[in-house]
Amino acid sequence: MSRPPKPIIRSDIAYSTPDRIVVRGKDLPNEILGHMNLGDFALLQLTGNTPTREQSAMFNAILITLVEHGMTPSAIAARMTYAGAPESLQAAVAAGLCGLGSVFVGSMEGAARMLSEALPKPAEDADLEQIARDTVAAYRARGATIPGLGHPLHKPVDPRTPRLFQLAAENGMAGNYVRLMKLIGAEAERVSGKSLPINATGAAGAICCEFGFPWTIVRGFGVMARAIGLVGHLMEEAQKPMAVEIWQRIEDEASAHLRGDVRADAVRRSA
Amino acid sequence: MSRPPKPIIRSDIAYSTPDRIVVRGKDLPNEILGHMNLGDFALLQLTGNTPTREQSAMFNAILITLVEHGMTPSAIAARMTYAGAPESLQAAVAAGLCGLGSVFVGSMEGAARMLSEALPKPAEDADLEQIARDTVAAYRARGATIPGLGHPLHKPVDPRTPRLFQLAAENGMAGNYVRLMKLIGAEAERVSGKSLPINATGAAGAICCEFGFPWTIVRGFGVMARAIGLVGHLMEEAQKPMAVEIWQRIEDEASAHLRGDVRADAVRRSA
Amino acid sequence: MSRPPKPIIRSDIAYSTPDRIVVRGKDLPNEILGHMNLGDFALLQLTGNTPTREQSAMFNAILITLVEHGMTPSAIAARMTYAGAPESLQAAVAAGLCGLGSVFVGSMEGAARMLSEALPKPAEDADLEQIARDTVAAYRARGATIPGLGHPLHKPVDPRTPRLFQLAAENGMAGNYVRLMKLIGAEAERVSGKSLPINATGAAGAICCEFGFPWTIVRGFGVMARAIGLVGHLMEEAQKPMAVEIWQRIEDEASAHLRGDVRADAVRRSA
Amino acid sequence: MSRPPKPIIRSDIAYSTPDRIVVRGKDLPNEILGHMNLGDFALLQLTGNTPTREQSAMFNAILITLVEHGMTPSAIAARMTYAGAPESLQAAVAAGLCGLGSVFVGSMEGAARMLSEALPKPAEDADLEQIARDTVAAYRARGATIPGLGHPLHKPVDPRTPRLFQLAAENGMAGNYVRLMKLIGAEAERVSGKSLPINATGAAGAICCEFGFPWTIVRGFGVMARAIGLVGHLMEEAQKPMAVEIWQRIEDEASAHLRGDVRADAVRRSA
Known part of the structure; x- marks a missing residue:
């Protein structure tokens, strides 16, 4: 009223x-x-x-890095959806995007958050080494994984990382956030004694901070890039489908123990 | 077994x-x-x-054309979703994409379908004028709207169309599908007596045929492009939100007649 | 203005x-x-x-029929999504629902559409046998599959169908739409010479027409019911996950031929 | 390998x-x-x-409570989506569900989490008053809002709460989690000096704990229930649409300041 x-x-x-x-x-x-x-x-x-020309080169490279990662859960979800509703291609892309959360694009968001919270302004004269030590110590104190480090497959080096950092250097975007990410990686290796190379999401997260983006939007870059990748998967699915085969295999295997009981029961009852 | x-x-x-x-x-x-x-x-x-350089210029232009269309239903759906689940930005983009169907990106898909079905192979020596007459006659015979023509706002010309066709010409992609789209537009104007300029989705649909894409994937180009636009809307929504205000206005107005009855009832009862 | x-x-x-x-x-x-x-x-x-008591019994039975169908593409999509974004459970359900389209719940919608278009008003004295013959003839003439008939697994009878029709009879809802569905099934078997038992979606579609629902909303009953089923799958996925294992198997198999080439290349190069 | x-x-x-x-x-x-x-x-x-009969009564009541809340952001998102893709009704429901996150169903999840973490086993002899004091103190210490308390519209009492608690009592489900929720509400009012009645999500969250559900699945109950509500909204939207009107109003208002500039510019230029 x-x-x-x-x-x-x-x-x-x-x-x-x-x-x-x-x-x-x-x-x-x-x-x-x-x-x-x-x-x-x-x-x-x-x-x-x-x-600018430099921003163009860098932002295109970051987005391209995020478009395609093979037969991910996201691509599988999109393909399964397309099998049920080929007339709703937009819904298949949407389904594939729905899973770009804390596990799969989370580490880019996490790296950007860690860096922007550790260095709220990209000050020239910050003591980055001290900030790196404090950051690593804080994550370890609460038992949290430091985002942007390590990769289950790409060892000992994620091949995207040196290339992204090279492009950052060439385009004048290798500032304090990139430096801090590297220092955090080195410090994490030092205190853990493990090999923890910066992965692609760590590199991309740091460069997103160089652009001045708030960490809360960084996930969106993975989402927009992956939408492109998913349309590629759906175009392939339309031509060489795999979804129905995946479905049948999983259905068969997942309920075998239940169907087996039934057959055993039937045998017992007929005895 | x-x-x-x-x-x-x-x-x-x-x-x-x-x-x-x-x-x-x-x-x-x-x-x-x-x-x-x-x-x-x-x-x-x-x-x-x-x-190629020409394909690059043309495909970038088509995708860019599809990124942003103002405060569309798609953008509103994404913003409403973000208001409820800001921690799931990917789901807000997905929600916005779900509505890119027959009404909003359908005309690009429809134009590509019409053209590729009318001219299954981009043959050099096809009688395009005859095909255009037949196509328009077939749509009119079944009372169907010809896709890619006319626009509710952009009159008398959709300003994107001449520019897309100019780029097609400059990049060697103004072939038979573009010609056929123009002939269909002219024929539709002739037989209907109405102004029916080719709109952006008609132009983009024709150029997608020049690329050789099957019409079934053309919707996907709208989807991938709009994902970028929606992330832009969500970044703005995070900074200058409108979703809660939209919600309150609609809630207030939509149920006013029901709440009114109640108050009237209460007055009657208390009388 | x-x-x-x-x-x-x-x-x-x-x-x-x-x-x-x-x-x-x-x-x-x-x-x-x-x-x-x-x-x-x-x-x-x-x-x-x-x-009414009868409507309650019947509508609950229809919805329950649609809740759960095992490890469907819909359930797989929801589980893959949950693996990536467990904090966005609502998005995993949404992803699972996105594929409930023309292939999987389409036949219920299709049956309801066929029946309501063939018999726009549930007239007492319609010549149902003639309508059934005309309907089957029209579908065959355009080479279309008659919705609601046959099932890849449930042969010779879909066990849900007799039960749904029994409940319809018990609850006063076995009217002209149910009769027409049965007549269409019999006519389709007669002219095709094949066993084409009415499946669950044919039975449910016919009963939805008895309720007076427009065919355009019938898909929604599958959607609302399946949302319940998907939450059950996600509760199981949280406790006994399968998504990561599915992903790894598919990733391994899908790109084996590409990785193989590389290894072969490497061998050749090192030779 | x-x-x-x-x-x-x-x-x-x-x-x-x-x-x-x-x-x-x-x-x-x-x-x-x-x-x-x-x-x-x-x-x-x-x-x-x-x-059991008691569980049936209680669980049906909780789900029904969550089906419909008027013209929510979720309902608006579903209606906007349907306007663009009426042939993909499942995608419109999915879009509506995507926003059921931390803001809108989060408080039920939050209440269930708070209660199950405070009382991991529903022990008979727990000192619930002490647990309530500790819980409230812990939330206040970290400046967090206690979930399940207060409501912007329903004052001084959320009318669903006493009814849900009455049903819980009648059905033998008013155990320690319901008691603890009430004690937390009373303690929060005592220390804050504000009226903080338990809202429907607080009541429902507590009863979900009585059922023994893990808090991580509680959001799913809101999701499955709301899927039903959204299908109702889409059925109404198909018959009495509002989405296009909402779109036009928002589009008009949101870009008025930009269009205004243009006209002003045009005037200046023509002067």
Whole structure:
């Protein structure tokens, strides 16, 4: 009844008029199409700023790193969904994205969170070594895994990491967050005595901090990139399907012990 | 029991070994990162082929066209979802994608389907004018809307269309499918007497046929592009939320007539 | 600018005041909780009417039939999603539901559509035998599969069908739609010479028509029921996980041919 | 290569043979259909046990409480999705479920977690008053909101709470978890000096603990229940749509400031 005056609902991203479509202040047909690539436009959509050449190179590389990881649970979920609803391809992509949570893209988000909380402003003169020691000590004290380190398959080195850091260096984005990530990795190896190379999500998480992104959006980069990868999987699934075969194998194996009981029962009853 | 030998489950997209990650036969860190942009990589992921410069320009432009359309139902659904589960950003993107169906990206799929069914092979010497007349007649005979024509807001011209066709011409992709789409548009205007300009989804659908994509995957390009747009909306929603205000307004208005009855009843009862 | 007066946004389902929550005109705490079961309440939510004893028995049976079908693609998708995002259980259920489309619950929707289009009003004196012949002939003429008939596993009889029809008879719901479904099944067997028993989705689809539901909502009954089943699968997955094992097996098998090439290459290069 | 022997993939929920469908050891057609209601079957699916009469009454009441809450963000997201993809009704339900996270069903999960962590075994002789004091103190010490208390609209009492607790008492399920929830509510009011009545999610969370459910699955009850509610909303949306009107209003308002600038610019330029 006596609600305060309505807040205005307002978005600064885009608008249309009969003869114009404007995104982030740029005319889509004339200033964007043919002038930008998809990764550049993603950065414009997110930040409102046209990327520099260096930002373009770096952000495209990070997103590409996240597109495709083989026959992941995400790809399997998308393919199973497509088998049931091929007319709803968008829902198959959505199903595949739903699982990009704490386990699979969480470590990129976790690395970005760790770094941005440890170094809220990318100050030039921070004592990064001390921050690295404190950070590792804090994670160990509460028994938590340090995000962005180690990989079950890629040993002793995640081959994406040196390349991402090389691109960061070439593009002027190897600042304090990248340095801190490396120092944390070294400190974690020192105190644990284990080989803990920085993995791709650790490298990407650090570079996202260099861009100034809040850690809460970093998961979204994995989500947008993987959407591309999943469409690739669904195109293959349409041509060379595997979902029904997977289903039958799992159904057969998962309930074998139950069906076995029945047959045994039937034998007993017929005896 | 006596199932035939198991089909082999097989994907040709990617694989990993401890020291390598290979997508479509290319070494991800060394042959892809830093050498391709995101739209190029999408095309590689989908087709297995490295795009030419012309394909790169064209495919990036098509995808960018589909990223952002303002405060669409898709963006609203994603924002409402984020309000309830901000810790599950991937689920908010998924929710936004779920509605990219027959109404909103359907016309691009429909245009690609119409064109590829009318011209199964992009034959040089097809009588495109006759095909256009037949196609329009067939749609009209069954009372169906011809996909890719007209727009509720963008009149008399969808400003994206001439630009997409210009890029197609510049990049050697203004072949028979683009010609056929234009002829269908002209024929539809002729027989209906109405202004029916080709809209962005008609243009993009025709160009997808020029790429040789099957129409069944074309919806996926809208889905992958919009995933990027939705992450932009969620980043804005996190900073300047509108979802709760939308919810309260709709809740208030939608049930006013029911709550009103109650108050009226209460008054009657107390009288 | 000159838009016509805004339509009113209005829902008749429910409302709340500080001391009341009312659904479909009934006070939730006092008139519903403890007085209805979940299937009854679903019917109230959908139709606005409190079910009779017979409707209650029948609708609960239909929904229960749809809850659980073993290790389906839907259950696998939900479990794969949970493995990646266990903190987003709602997204795992959503992923599982996304695939309930034309292939898996489509036949119930298809049967309801076929029956309601063949018999738009459940007229007492319709010539059901003629309608059955015409319907079967029309499907055969366009080479379409008649929905609701046959089952890959349940032969010669789907054991749910006689039970659902028995419950329909006991509850006064074995009317013209059930009769027509049976006649269509018999006619399809006659003209095809094959055994085509009515399956559970054919029986359930026919009974949904007896309830008077539009065919467009019938898919929703499969969706709401399966949501219950999926939560059961996720509870089991949390306790006895299978998703990671499925993933590893598929990943190993799907890319073996690619990894094999690499090893062979390596051998060749080292020779 | 040298992976250990494959774990067996195994589910204990259900199996099918040509003439049988068995869920949790019960023959679906003959022992379940016509003998159980939907809430009972949900409990059987989840636990493997046939509910007692008391469990049936209580579990049906909890689920019904969670089905419908008016025009929530979840219902709006489902309706917006349906507007774009009416042929993918399952995806609209999925979209609506995706937002049932920490904000909206989180308090039920949170209450169940708080109670089960405070009282890992429902011991007869626990000092519940001391546990309540410790629990409240611990939440206050870390500045956390105590879940299950207070409601923005339902004041001074959430009308569902006394009814749920009454049903718990009538059905022998008002044990130590219900007692502890009440003691925590009283203690929170005492130390804060504010009115903090137990809300419906606090009551339901406590009763879920009485059932012995792990807190990690409690969110799933909200999800399965809300799936039913959402199908009701989509049935209404199909008949009396509101999504397009919502979209147009929000689009108009959200970008007014951007479009305004353009017009102002145009005026300036033409001056």
